[in-house]
Amino acid sequence: MKYRTCIGIDTHSRKNEVCALDTETGEVRRATLGADPGDLAEWLAGAVGSPEGAMCVYEAGPTGFVLARALVAAGWPCTVAATSKLPRRTDAMKTDRIDAEWLARCLASGAVRPVRVPTEAEEALRHLSALRGQAAAQLRASRQRVASFLLLTGTRYTLTKKRWTKAFRGWCRTHEMACPADTYVLRDLCREEERQLGRLSAIEAEMGRLVAADPGLSAAVAALECLPRVGRVTAMSLVCEVYDFSRFRSGRAFASWLGLTPSERSTGSRTRRGGIDKRGNANLRRLLVEAASGIGPRSPRPPARAPEGVPGAVADKALRCSERLRARRAALGRRGVPANKAKVAVARELAEWVYYVATMGR
DSSP states (O other): OOEEEEEEEEEEESSEEEEEETTTOEEEEEEEEESOOOHHHHHHHTTTTOOOTEEEEEEOOOTHHHHHHHHHHOOOOOEOGGGGGGGOOOOSSHHHHHHHHHHHHHHHOOOOEEEEOOOOOHHHHHHHHHHHHHHHHHHHHHHHHHHHHHHHHHHHHSSOSSEEEEEHHHHHHHHHOOOHHHHHHHHHHHHHHHHHHHHHHHHHHHHHHHHHHHHHHHHHHHHHHTSTTHHHHHHHHHHHSSSOOGSSSSHHHHHTTTTOOOOOOOOOOOOOOEEOOSSHHHHHHHHHHHHHOOSSSOOOOSSSSOOOTOOOOHHHHHHHHHHHHHHHHHHHTTTTTOOHHHHHHHHHHHHHHHHHHHHTTO
């Protein structure tokens, strides 16, 4: 679509560099404004006049979507450009003024691929899911610190084979090291692990409360739970992060958004494929890979009867998904594919099943 006025915005935490490009005359108007969206809307009203035929654009980044929602509320159309899809730049210089004009010219040439601007409620759920991922990472780090300290001091836990059980935590609270200082360190590291575990449980409980309050979200979570090795936490994280699965054109596009598709650098008659590109949502990618790691020839099958509130067609698809992924994992094993590569391949196919189940009936 051709716009009469393309407005590029190089946005920062404390200022906005603006460039308004008139595509008919080539005239360029610039301004350096504060971070308040109201100041930007006021300047646009004076410099551009009417929002008709105009479009604002800025790059997706740490400033989020507050500016886009504020401009739309003020009557100015705004799109957020996908940074990875913008043309590669060859400028010798890079300044805020140059960046703003470059965005305006990219929009004028049709080289901007927009990202979906979520609502405030949708973005809040996404923030909560991201917080859950951060808490899980901190819990893993705290447990690794305990394991590393026990290895460093030559201390062995021999009561059971598994760690982080009730027996292991009780042993950590009562075990006396050779030096009092080491005993204090072990106690402190274990207290930190317990604190991180409690924090993670509280975040997951809040996610469950918010999902249960929305009938659409709770139905989507129940449907995803029918898939093999997709538990309630994974299903809630998928629903909170993605919210609307229909915004993807296919399951392949959803898997690509997660960064589960192989990278490729091919030219001429030479085809060269590498590992997954990992450009998508790292939190969901980890959850799906963890789910795929439990899928194998001996993994339990999902129930043939649909749980309460879940359509029978969803349960049928979940059963087909289980059989398909079990056979896929077995075939990869027979081919001698390494275990890590095999589970990532299964995770990619699981992502397509997630998309299919989440969009059934729409």
